Amino acid sequence: MPKVLISDKMDPRAAQIFRERGVEVDEITGKTKDELIAMIGEYDGLAIRSSTKVTKDVLAAATNLKVVGRAGIGVDNVDIPSASAAGVVVMNTPFGNSITTAEHAIALMFALARQLPEADASTQAGKWEKNRFMGVELTSKTLGLIGAGNIGSIVADRARGLKMKVVAFDPFLTPERAIELGIEKVTLDELLARADFITLHTPLTDSTRNILSAEALAKTKRGVRIINCARGGLIDEVALKAAMDSGQVGGAALDVFVEEPAKASPLFGTPNFVSTPHLGASTTEAQVNVAIQVAEQMADFLMSGGVTNALNMPSLSAEEAPKLKPYMALAERLGSLVGQLEGEITAVSIETEGAAADLNQKPITGAVLAGLMRVYSDTVNMVNAPSLAKERGLDVREVRHDREGDYATQVQVTVTTPNGERAVAGTLFANSEPRLVDIFGVKIEADLAGTMLYVVNEDAPGFIGRLGGALGEAGINIGTFHLGRRAAGGEAVVLLSVDSALSEKVLAQVQALPGVKVAKTLRF
Numbered sequence: 001m002p003k004v005l006i007s008d009k010m011d012p013r014a015a016q017i018f019r020e021r022g023v024e025v026d027e028i029t030g031k032t033k034d035e036l037i038a039m040i041g042e043y044d045g046l047a048i049r050s051s052t053k054v055t056k057d058v059l060a061a062a063t064n065l066k067v068v069g070r071a072g073i074g075v076d077n078v079d080i081p082s083a084s085a086a087g088v089v090v091m092n093t094p095f096g097n098s099i100t101t102a103e104h105a106i107a108l109m110f111a112l113a114r115q116l117p118e119a120d121a122s123t124q125a126g127k128w129e130k131n132r133f134m135g136v137e138l139t140s141k142t143l144g145l146i147g148a149g150n151i152g153s154i155v156a157d158r159a160r161g162l163k164m165k166v167v168a169f170d171p172f173l174t175p176e177r178a179i180e181l182g183i184e185k186v187t188l189d190e191l192l193a194r195a196d197f198i199t200l201h202t203p204l205t206d207s208t209r210n211i212l213s214a215e216a217l218a219k220t221k222r223g224v225r226i227i228n229c230a231r232g233g234l235i236d237e238v239a240l241k242a243a244m245d246s247g248q249v250g251g252a253a254l255d256v257f258v259e260e261p262a263k264a265s266p267l268f269g270t271p272n273f274v275s276t277p278h279l280g281a282s283t284t285e286a287q288v289n290v291a292i293q294v295a296e297q298m299a300d301f302l303m304s305g306g307v308t309n310a311l312n313m314p315s316l317s318a319e320e321a322p323k324l325k326p327y328m329a330l331a332e333r334l335g336s337l338v339g340q341l342e343g344e345i346t347a348v349s350i351e352t353e354g355a356a357a358d359l360n361q362k363p364i365t366g367a368v369l370a371g372l373m374r375v376y377s378d379t380v381n382m383v384n385a386p387s388l389a390k391e392r393g394l395d396v397r398e399v400r401h402d403r404e405g406d407y408a409t410q411v412q413v414t415v416t417t418p419n420g421e422r423a424v425a426g427t428l429f430a431n432s433e434p435r436l437v438d439i440f441g442v443k444i445e446a447d448l449a450g451t452m453l454y455v456v457n458e459d460a461p462g463f464i465g466r467l468g469g470a471l472g473e474a475g476i477n478i479g480t481f482h483l484g485r486r487a488a489g490g491e492a493v494v495l496l497s498v499d500s501a502l503s504e505k506v507l508a509q510v511q512a513l514p515g516v517k518v519a520k521t522l523r524f
């Protein structure tokens with residue numbers, strides 16, 4: 001039974017779903033990095049929010065880990081390249097808290113427009129400072145959106161409902177989408193010059209870090225009000241403090257900080273500065289949504305191989321997964337076969353025909369690459385195989401054929417080596433049992449499983465007896481025996497499964513049999 005650790009506070013429905021789906025679950029929150037490292041080795045899955053940092057060190061200790069599930073959107077607390085390299089799938093829940101976060105941005109915009117937190121504190125302090133708190137209307141004001149993805153679009157919709165004009169800077173926003181949202185796509189400089197309020201809704205990346213730098217803040221309308229419900233680091237906090245002190249920025253509301261938890265900040269105490277402790281996603285509705293979604297996705301993956309909302313692997317629905325499972329086994333074995341038999345591979349082409357061509361090709365390709373590269377690395381799997389292939393400069397091609405060949409379904413793997421192109425092909429028997437049907441142009445029907453001996457020999461009478469004799473003398477029991485040949489009297493191939501591994505000595509004896517060109521042990 002797979003085992004999952006929930007390491008951040010999460011709605012109890014997550015644990016309930018894991019248990020209902022047959023996944024064992026521990027909820028242990030508030031652990032330090034070292035404590036997490038000490039315990040992570042026993043888990044197949046890790047469910048987190050934003051507090052747990054899934055660093056390279058944590059991943060190195062996570063020897064059984066297969067999936068990290070983020071109950072939320074931002075995954076900047078997960079080292080995705082290290083997770084991919086370790087073959088760990090990283091998933092998030094991209095929509096579950098978007099409305100809630102957008103509403104928080106709108107709430108902070110109102111808080112700034114009417115100085116609600118300071119007015120509240122003053123009133124409760126018995127001051128009744130009616131003349132101190134003069135606000136501004138939102139109607140007809142311009143809202144500048146930096147980032148118009150899921151959350152930014154919802155903010156735009158709500159702001160338009162408030163009769164604001166919305167302009168957006170987002171290099172990936174298409175003109176059609178801007179029209180659909182009723183917003184104007186502008187450059188960053190134009191946004192800075194025109195916006196009365198600016199709200200940020202991008203991930204933190206190299207291109208968005210300090211997007212509101214001292215230089216950018218200097219280009220804003222004097223008195224602009226700024227809201228950040230996305231990520232700390234999008235605004236230069238020191239520059240923001242200076243801009244607020246000079247009056248260039250008339251108000252700022254931050255839900256997120258460069259350092260979290262933000263227990264101290266030069267911004268604290270600045271007039272018309274509003275802050276919340278990363279509460280963007282903190283509503284009952286959003287937390288139920290993300291908890292249910294992350295548990296469903298992780299359970300699908302651990303129990304049936306379904307992949308949804310993964311950031312480092314193509315999606316695979318829970319319906320597709322069982323159909324693809326035997327193909328992935330076939331693909332991995334074909335990849336493994338060529339990987340073991342061919343040394344220097346510079347390109348690989350994965351061709352499907354018949355029923356296989358109607359399936360999602362990415363998992364089949366991932367499985368071929370994982371099998372192929374297992375000779376180089378024990379830790380390669382479908383998640384890290386494509387990036388490993390890229391690192392090695394392997395040219396990967398996928399081809400789907402409409403035609404149906406000799407079999408109703410077929411996967412062919414062709415590799416390019418210094419000796420030319422070499423192809424192997426396989427099919428499924430009874431829709432589920434992987435079988436090799438062609439090896440380097442020789443027709444053969446073989447199950448690729450366990451330890452096998454691959455022999456290429458000259459087709460001549462008596463050879464099978466001599467081979468069986470050599471193995472028998474060495475005490476090696478033959479399980480299955482498969483034969484194929486290019487032409488009578490030409491090159492023949494023998495693939496046989498053996499019940500125990502062949503020693504170097506026995507392999508050398510087979511190699512020395514008259515007519516043997518190649519003898520190699522294979523493992524599947």
Ligand SMILES: NC(=O)C1=CN([C@@H]2O[C@H](COP(=O)(O)OP(=O)(O)OC[C@H]3O[C@@H](n4cnc5c(N)ncnc54)[C@H](O)[C@@H]3O)[C@@H](O)[C@H]2O)C=CC1
Pocket residue numbers: 072073074075094097098101146147148149150151152169170171172173201202203204205207208229230231255256278279280281282
């Ligand atoms: N405060 C909180 O509790 C929460 C914060 N978030 C944060 O909100 C962010 C946005 O979430 P979504 O809208 O769901 O993400 P999304 O991926 O749907 O949208 C992000 C948008 O940013 C745009 N973008 C990327 N680079 C850009 C750049 N250099 N300049 C301008 N735009 C750029 C993208 O094109 C995309 O349209 C998340 O990355 C997350 O960090 C999300 C949920 C809760």
Ligand SMILES: O=C(O)CCC(=O)C(=O)O
Pocket residue numbers: 049050071072073074075097278280281282
């Ligand atoms: O889990 C949380 O409270 C934070 C949510 C968040 O920042 C996100 O989903 O990106």
